[in-house]
Amino acid sequence: MVKAFAAGDRVYVRTQQVWQILTAHVMMEQGNLTYGELATWMGHKKQAARTLAPHLGLLANFCIENNLPCLNTIVVGKASGEPGHAVLMRPGTTVEQEQQAVLEFDWFSVRTPTTGALRKVWDGPSDSD
Numbered sequence: 001m002v003k004a005f006a007a008g009d010r011v012y013v014r015t016q017q018v019w020q021i022l023t024a025h026v027m028m029e030q031g032n033l034t035y036g037e038l039a040t041w042m043g044h045k046k047q048a049a050r051t052l053a054p055h056l057g058l059l060a061n062f063c064i065e066n067n068l069p070c071l072n073t074i075v076v077g078k079a080s081g082e083p084g085h086a087v088l089m090r091p092g093t094t095v096e097q098e099q100q101a102v103l104e105f106d107w108f109s110v111r112t113p114t115t116g117a118l119r120k121v122w123d124g125p126s127d128s129d
Helices: 013-025 035-041 044-053 054-065 095-104 115-123
Strands: none
Touching: 013 035, 013 054, 013 115, 035 044, 044 054, 054 115
16 A cells, blocks of 8 residues: 655654655755755645754754765755755765765665654664663
């Protein structure tokens, strides 16, 4: 049975959708994507762009934990052309370095993270870890 992404899905479920959109966008050599464009691709109005911080933060943390370039850095403001001020990146890198690494990485060589893997990052380390 095919499942569709829908309003009301948990952050880690919609983050899987963000991964799919961003990796396809990069692999089609499209460069950066605005927050509004990402919201539209997710099936929202452009104004919903202001609600994407949790999804992009989770995506960044997943990338950092798995030593991948931070996909979230290619999502930028329409006016500024830059990611938001609280953008998460791998330690010791600049926005420009992360964006270049994202564009050079073969995203089709890695599997889309499962919602379970994203949930583990979202929930954070357990007390038993």
